Amino acid sequence: MQGQIALVGMMGVGKTAVGQEIARQLGVVFTDIDTEIERAAAMSIPEIFARDGEAFFRNRESVVLQRILEGPRGVVSTGGGAWIQSQNRTLIRASGIAIWLDADIETLWARVRQRPTRPLLLTANPKETLQTLIASRRPVYSSADICVTTDSHSDIETTARRVIAAIRRDRPEMLEGK
Numbered sequence: 001m002q003g004q005i006a007l008v009g010m011m012g013v014g015k016t017a018v019g020q021e022i023a024r025q026l027g028v029v030f031t032d033i034d035t036e037i038e039r040a041a042a043m044s045i046p047e048i049f050a051r052d053g054e055a056f057f058r059n060r061e062s063v064v065l066q067r068i069l070e071g072p073r074g075v076v077s078t079g080g081g082a083w084i085q086s087q088n089r090t091l092i093r094a095s096g097i098a099i100w101l102d103a104d105i106e107t108l109w110a111r112v113r114q115r116p117t118r119p120l121l122l123t124a125n126p127k128e129t130l131q132t133l134i135a136s137r138r139p140v141y142s143s144a145d146i147c148v149t150t151d152s153h154s155d156i157e158t159t160a161r162r163v164i165a166a167i168r169r170d171r172p173e174m175l176e177g178k
């Protein structure tokens with residue numbers, strides 16, 4: 001593999017689950033940035049937001065992202081806000097390619113509503129908050145290298161295969177040696 005494959009996109013779209021499956025199918029290392037932040041801080045994401053605030057979390061996110069991108073080549077799943085920061089986009093572009101996983105609001109909402117692990121959605125109307133976040137972030141996600149759309153009918157394994165097929169089609173040099 002010629003660089004890092006980074007997954008970006010809204011919370012609940014499946015970056016963590018699909019990223020892990022892409023890495024399994026390609027036989028490369030998988031890293032989830034949120035998991036690495038939690039490990040380094042010995043705290044959960046909701047605990048970090050509650051104790052230190054979002055700005056602190058964003059700082060940790062950039063530091064951990066840089067460290068992971070400098071490591072062995074593989075698949076890196078980011079948190080939904082990572083690609084929104086321009087310095088993170090620069091880091092990801094310099095190390096490989098960004099895949100935007102996209103889905104409609106109903107698909108995202110069905111997946112995120114089940115678990116209270118996303119502090120940005122602890123609002124009076126979390127679905128509306130999700131919708132507002134999508135509207136502000138979609139133009140930024142669209143600057144990723146490749147977009148793959150998922151929906152409630154595509155399972156994790158199928159979505160992973162479609163991502164790999166899209167990379168093979170658009171950026172075949174990325175998968176050389178694979």
Ligand SMILES: Nc1ncnc2c1ncn2[C@@H]1O[C@H](COP(=O)(O)OP(=O)(O)O)[C@@H](O)[C@H]1O
Pocket residue numbers: 009010011012013014015016017018077111112150151152153154155156159
């Ligand atoms: N087709 C699918 N693709 C991706 N995730 C799915 C799919 N169907 C259900 N899920 C579930 O949706 C939830 C959110 O996925 P996750 O990987 O945590 O998203 P993200 O990391 O983008 O926030 C998980 O429980 C995952 O197993």
Ligand SMILES: O=C(O)C1=C[C@@H](OP(=O)(O)O)[C@@H](O)[C@H](O)C1
Pocket residue numbers: 009010011012015016034045078079080081082117118119120
């Ligand atoms: O969209 C965001 O700003 C966030 C998404 C989360 O990751 P997932 O996209 O993996 O849920 C996590 O990094 C944090 O709760 C903030």
Ligand SMILES: [Mg+2]
Pocket residue numbers: 015016017032034077078079
């Ligand atoms: Mg995730």
